[in-house]
Amino acid sequence: MMTDSPMPAPAAAAPTPETPAQLFAYVLQLADTSLILAHRLSEWCGHGPILEQDLAMANIALDLLGEARSYYQYAAELEGQGRTEDDLAYLRSAVEYRNPLLVEQPNGDFAHTIVRQFIYDCFHYHLLLQLKSGPDAQLAAIAEKSVKEAAYHIKWSSEWVIRLGDGTEESRRRVEKALGNLWRYAGELTTPSATEKALQAAGYLPDYAPLQQQIDAHAARVFEEATLPVPQGVFMQKGGKDGRHSEHLGYLLAELQYLQRTYPGLQW
Amino acid sequence: MLVKLCLRGMETLELTQEEQFQARIDADVRIEPKDWMPDAYRKTLIRQISQHAHSELVGMLPEGNWITRAPSLKRKSILLAKVQDEAGHGLYLYSAAETLGASRDQMLADLHSGKAKYSSIFNYPTLSWADMGCVGWLVDGAAILNQVPLCRTSYGPYARAMVRVCKEESFHQRQGFEIMQTLCEGSPEQKAMAQEGLNRWWWPTLMMFGPKDSESPNTAQSMNWRIKRFTNDELRQKFVDMMVPQAEFLGLTVPDPNLKWNEAKQGYDFGDVDWEEFWNVVKGNGLCNQERLQARVQAHEEGAWVREAALAHAEKRKQREEAKAVAA
Ligand SMILES: [Fe+2]
Ligand SMILES: [Fe+2]
Ligand SMILES: [Fe+2]
Numbered sequence: 001m002m003t004d005s006p007m008p009a010p011a012a013a014a015p016t017p018e019t020p021a022q023l024f025a026y027v028l029q030l031a032d033t034s035l036i037l038a039h040r041l042s043e044w045c046g047h048g049p050i051l052e053q054d055l056a057m058a059n060i061a062l063d064l065l066g067e068a069r070s071y072y073q074y075a076a077e078l079e080g081q082g083r084t085e086d087d088l089a090y091l092r093s094a095v096e097y098r099n100p101l102l103v104e105q106p107n108g109d110f111a112h113t114i115v116r117q118f119i120y121d122c123f124h125y126h127l128l129l130q131l132k133s134g135p136d137a138q139l140a141a142i143a144e145k146s147v148k149e150a151a152y153h154i155k156w157s158s159e160w161v162i163r164l165g166d167g168t169e170e171s172r173r174r175v176e177k178a179l180g181n182l183w184r185y186a187g188e189l190t191t192p193s194a195t196e197k198a199l200q201a202a203g204y205l206p207d208y209a210p211l212q213q214q215i216d217a218h219a220a221r222v223f224e225e226a227t228l229p230v231p232q233g234v235f236m237q238k239g240g241k242d243g244r245h246s247e248h249l250g251y252l253l254a255e256l257q258y259l260q261r262t263y264p265g266l267q268w
Numbered sequence: 269m270l271v272k273l274c275l276r277g278m279e280t281l282e283l284t285q286e287e288q289f290q291a292r293i294d295a296d297v298r299i300e301p302k303d304w305m306p307d308a309y310r311k312t313l314i315r316q317i318s319q320h321a322h323s324e325l326v327g328m329l330p331e332g333n334w335i336t337r338a339p340s341l342k343r344k345s346i347l348l349a350k351v352q353d354e355a356g357h358g359l360y361l362y363s364a365a366e367t368l369g370a371s372r373d374q375m376l377a378d379l380h381s382g383k384a385k386y387s388s389i390f391n392y393p394t395l396s397w398a399d400m401g402c403v404g405w406l407v408d409g410a411a412i413l414n415q416v417p418l419c420r421t422s423y424g425p426y427a428r429a430m431v432r433v434c435k436e437e438s439f440h441q442r443q444g445f446e447i448m449q450t451l452c453e454g455s456p457e458q459k460a461m462a463q464e465g466l467n468r469w470w471w472p473t474l475m476m477f478g479p480k481d482s483e484s485p486n487t488a489q490s491m492n493w494r495i496k497r498f499t500n501d502e503l504r505q506k507f508v509d510m511m512v513p514q515a516e517f518l519g520l521t522v523p524d525p526n527l528k529w530n531e532a533k534q535g536y537d538f539g540d541v542d543w544e545e546f547w548n549v550v551k552g553n554g555l556c557n558q559e560r561l562q563a564r565v566q567a568h569e570e571g572a573w574v575r576e577a578a579l580a581h582a583e584k585r586k587q588r589e590e591a592k593a594v595a596a
Contacts, residue, residue, distance in 0.1 A: 035341075042335045042344075045351050046328035047563065049571025050578075051359055054328075058352035065345045072341070086340045110574050166584060167577025174573070259339035259397055266455055268339035268397070268447075 013135035013203040023136065023204065024078040025195045028088065029098035029241060031071030035089055036249070037103040037120060038064035039256055041113070049110050056156055060117070063149040070142045077138075090260035094249045101240040102185035104249045111174035114160045115182050118222070121154035122215045123189040130206040158222045165226025172228075179231055187236025190215070196241075293494050298424040301367040309493055312486070313423055314368050315384075316495065318375040321361035322386035324354045325379075326560050330394040331403055339397055346443050347400060353436045360429040367425045380565045382552070389476050391554030398451055398465030404444015406466075406473040406511065412437045413507050414477065417497035445514065452518045459519075466515065467523045474538075475546045477504040509535045 041061035048054030072085035102120060107113045128150050131143035164171040190208040192200060199205040223230050239245065259268070283291065285304050292299065299305055328351050335351065338344035362372050378384035389407055394400070415437065418430040451462040478484060478500040490496035498506075508527075515522050526539035549557065 039336055042348055045335055045348065046325075046332035046355075047567045049567065049574035051325070051355060051362075053574075055352060055355045055359070058348060058355065062345060062348055062352065065341065065348065069341050069345070089341055090339075110571070163581040164574075164577050167581040168573065170573045171577030171580075255336050258337050263455070263457060266339075266458060268343055268450060268454075 015204075016198075016202055018198065019202050019204070020078060022195050022198045022202070023139075024075055025098070026199055026205070027071050027075040027078060027139065029193075029195070031068050031075055031088065032097045032099040033103055034064040034068035034071065036097070036099045036252065037117075038062075038068060039252060040103065040105075040107055041117075043107055044113065053110075057113075060149075060153050060156070063146070063153070067142065067146045067149070070145075074138050074142065086260065090257045094245050094253055095243045097240075097245065097249060097253070098243060099240055099245075099249075100185065100188045101237055101246055102182065102189065104240065104246060104252060105182060105185065106248055108178065108181070109174060111164055111171065112178040112181065114157055114164060115175060115178035117153070118157040118161050118219075119182060119186045120189070121150065121157045122218055123186075123211075125150040125154040126211055126214045126218070127206075130211065134204060134206070136204060154218070158218075161222050161228070162226040165223070165228040175226070175228065179228070183231040183234045184237045187234075188238040188240060191236070191238055193241040290492075293422050293492075296420075296422075296494070298427065299422050300424045308489075309495075310368050312490065312493070312495060313426065314365055314370045316490075317361055317365040317368070317426055318370060318378070319385050319387075321358050321365060321375065322379045322384055323390065324358035324361060326386045326390045326564060328354050328358075329560055329563055330390055330392070330556075331400060333394050334397065334400050337397075338400075343400075343447070350404070350440050350443065353440065357433045357436070360432060364423075364425040364429040368423075376568060380561070380568060382561065385550070387476060388546070388549040388554060389472055390560055391549050391557045392468070392472050393556050395468070396461050396465060398448070398461040399469070401444050401447030401451060401462065402465040402469040404440050404442075405448050405514070406444070406469050407476070408437050408440040408444055409511065410473045410476040410507055412441060413503050413510070420494075420497065422494040448518055448520075452520065462518070463520055466520050470523050471541060471545075472549075474504055474507070474541050475549075477501075477507065479543070479546070505535055508538050512536055 038061045041057050041064070044054065044057045045061070046054065048057055068089070069085055072088045075088060076083050076085060102116060105112075105116055107116075125147065128143045128147035132140050132147055134140050134143070161175065164175040166172075190212045192205075192208055196205055196208075200207060220230055240249075286306055289299075289303075289305060289309075292303075299309075331347060331351050331354075335344060335348050338347050362375065365375060366372060375384065379386065389410075394403065412434060415430055415434050419427055419434055421427045421430065448462055448465075451458040481487060481499045481501045484500055487496060487499055491499070512522055512527065524539045526537065528537050530537045548554070552558075
C-alpha cells in the first residue's frame with residue numbers, strides 16, 4: 001500500500017541570510033502540527049470503539065508527541081533565546097500557532113477521526129520521506145526516525161478508510177460525511193506558506209507538486225479499495241499556517257496550556 | 269493434608285479429581301487451561317481476572333482526564349504512555365480470562381450492566397495535577413502490593429499476565445512518586461496541591477485492599493487455591509508501613525491522627541477506614557460511579573457501528589478471496 005516511487009536527489013541547499021529564521025518558523029510549524037494532532041488523538045484515550053483501537057490511537061498520539069518534542073527542542077536551539085520546548089508549546093497564543101487547520105478540527109465520530117488522520121498521514125508520510133534526505137542534518141535525523149512511525153500511521157488509517165468505506169451502509173455514510181467535512185482542509189497541507197516558499201527556494205524543502213502527486217496516487221488507491229469516490233472540486237480552506245485558525249484552536253490551547261498559564265514559571 | 273492424601277492413596281491408589289487438583293496446587297504446580305479444575309475455581313478466577321481487567325479499563329478514565337492538561341510535554345508523554353499501558357493490561361487480562369472460557373463480549377456486557385465490579389478507587393475524581401502523582405504513587409503502589417503475589421498465583425495464564433503487568437506498574441509508581449517529589453520541591457502552591465491530593469487519596473487507597481479479613485468470606489478458599497496469597501489486612505498493613513516513610517520523605521502529612529509507630533509489632537498502628545464510605549462506593553454511590561460506567565457504556569455503544577463495519581468488511585474480503593480461489 002506504501003508508495004515506493006524513487007526519491008528525487010536532495011536539493012542543493014543555498015542558504016540566504018534569512019534561512020535560520022525561516023527554518024525556525026518552519027520547524028515550529030511542524031512541531032505545532034504534531035502536537036495539536038497528538039492532543040486531539042489523546043482525547044480518545046479511554047473512549048475508543050474497541051480496546052485495540054484505543055491503544056492504536058494512543059500509540060499514534062505518543063509518536064506524534066515525541067516528534068513534536070524533537071521539533072520544539074530543535075526550534076528552541078535554532079532560536080537560541082533560551083526558550084524551552086515547553087515555553088514554545090505552552091506560552092504561545094492561538095494566533096502564534098502555525099499548524100494547518102486540518103489537525104485542530106475536533107474528533108467527531110471515529111470516521112471523522114480516521115479521515116482527518118488519513119488526510120494528514122498521506123501528507124506527513126510523504127513529506128518525511130523527502131525531509132529525511134534534505135540538507136538540514138537535524139531535520140533529516142528527526143524525519144528519519146519519524147518516517148518509520150508515520151509508515152505505521154498511514155497503514156493504520158488507510159486500512160480503516162477501506163474498512164469503513166467498504167464496510168456497512170452506516171460506516172460508509174459516516175466516512176462520506178467526514179470526507180465532506182474535512183476534505184476542504186487537505187489543500188492547505190501542500191499549499192506553501194511564505195516561509196515554506198522561501199525554504200523551497202533556498203533548497204531546504206522539496207517542491208510540493210511531486211509530493212502532491214505521491215499523495216494523490218496513494219489516496220486514489222485507498223479510495224478505490226474503499227469503493228469511495230475521490231472528492232472533486234472542493235473549495236480549499238487555508239490560514240492555519242499563517243496563524244489564522246478556526247475557532248477550535250483557542251479552546252484546545254486553553255486546556256493544553258492551563259497549568260502553565262495558571263502557575264507561571266514553575267517546574268512540573 | 270498431603271499426609272492424609274498419601275495415606276488414602278496407599279489405601280486406594282486413587283485420588284479424586286478434586287484431590288489431585290488440590291495436591292498440585294499445594295505442590296505449587298501451575299494449573300493450565302487444558303487441565304481439569306473445579307467449577308468453583310474456574311468461576312472464582314473468571315470473576316477475579318475479569319474484575320481486574322475491568323479495573324484496568326475503567327482506570328484509564330481518571331488519569332485520561334488529565335492527559336490534555338498535563339503541565340509539560342514530558343509529563344504529558346509519560347502520562348499518555350501510562351494510560352496506554354493500562355489499556356494493554358486490560359488486553360492481557362481479558363485474554364487470560366478467555367482461556368477459562370469467558371468471552372470478552374460477555375465480560376464487557378457484565379461490566380456495562382453493573383453485574384461485574386471494578387476497583388472502587390476509580391470512582392473518585394481526579395481534581396488536580398497532584399492527583400496524577402497520587403494515583404501513580406499510591407494507587408499503583410497499592411495495586412503492586414495486591415498484584416506481585418499474583419505473579420505466583422496458581423493459574424498459569426493469569427500468573428504470566430501479572431508478571432508483565434507488574435513490571436509496568438512499578439514504573440507507574442515511580443513516575444507518580446516523581447510527580448509528587450517535584451511538587452513538594454516546588455512552590456508553596458505546588459506543595460499545597462500535593463498535600464491536598466494526599467488528603468483525598470490516602471483513605472480510598474487503604475480501601476483498595478478490600479474489606480477487613482473478618483468480613484471477607486472468600487479469602488480462606490482463595491488462599492487455599494493459591495489464587496490469593498495474603499489477606500486483605502496483611503496487605504493493608506504492608507502498604508501503610510511502606511508508604512508512611514515515603515510520605516515523610518516528601519515532607520507530607522498522612523491524614524490519620526491515629527497513625528503511630530508500634531515498636532513491638534515493627535509496624536504502624538493506624539486509624540480505622542471509613543467502612544460506610546467503602547460499602548457505599550462499592551454499591552455505586554461514589555461521586556463518579558455513574559460517570560465512569562456511562563463513559564464505558566457510551567464508548568461501547570458508539571463503537572458498535574465501527575465493530576460491525578470491521579466485521580462486515582472482513583466478511584466481504586473473505587468471500588472475495590473464496591470466489592477468487594474458486595475461479596482459479
Ligand atoms: Fe492494575
Ligand atoms: Fe495497570
Ligand atoms: Fe498502572
